[in-house]
Amino acid sequence: xxxxxxxxxxxSKLGEAALSYVDELISxxxxxETVEITLFHVITTVRHNISYQGGGSVSIPYTEEELAKFKDxxxxxxxxxxxxxxxxxxxxxxxxxxxxxxxxxxIEAEKEVNADLIAMATHGRSGLSRFAIGSVAxxxxxxxxxxxxxxxxxxx
Numbered sequence: 766x767x768x769x770x771x772x773x774x775x776x777s778k779l780g781e782a783a784l785s786y787v788d789e790l791i792s793x794x795x796x797x798e799t800v801e802i803t804l805f806h807v808i809t810t811v812r813h814n815i816s817y818q819g820g821g822s823v824s825i826p827y828t829e830e831e832l833a834k835f836k837d838x839x840x841x842x843x844x845x846x847x848x849x850x851x852x853x854x855x856x857x858x859x860x861x862x863x864x865x866x867x868x869x870x871x872i873e874a875e876k877e878v879n880a881d882l883i884a885m886a887t888h889g890r891s892g893l894s895r896f897a898i899g900s901v902a903x904x905x906x907x908x909x910x911x912x913x914x915x916x917x918x919x920x921x
Contacts, residue, residue, distance in 0.1 A: 770880060774804055781849075785849075811826060886915070
């Protein structure tokens, strides 16, 4: 069983699909072991986009105070989500990063927490929507250095 699991969460219910799988996996495969789980959220919106009359727009970075507020909100979200993990043998940590590229941030966090496994939800996009939006899960799987457990989320 993996001893250190990184779980990226995007703030959506669909993004939380891997939580129950990991909780069940730990209780079945490692009932006597303590497993470290790091819940991880990436703040990707780091700029205001302001449109002005005439059709132009300008991008202005958020201030440190605004980013600090986003970080506090993200930490509160991760702490709320952490209460859903049932196993008593889980050591939980919450980590927030700011990066416009979530896949890059997840791969960096994997190294920082010395993860043995990344467990994350995938929205299961395909075709044109995947091409246009890109798949964070796919980029993490290809660019990371540890196995990735991908759980396909559904709207149900």
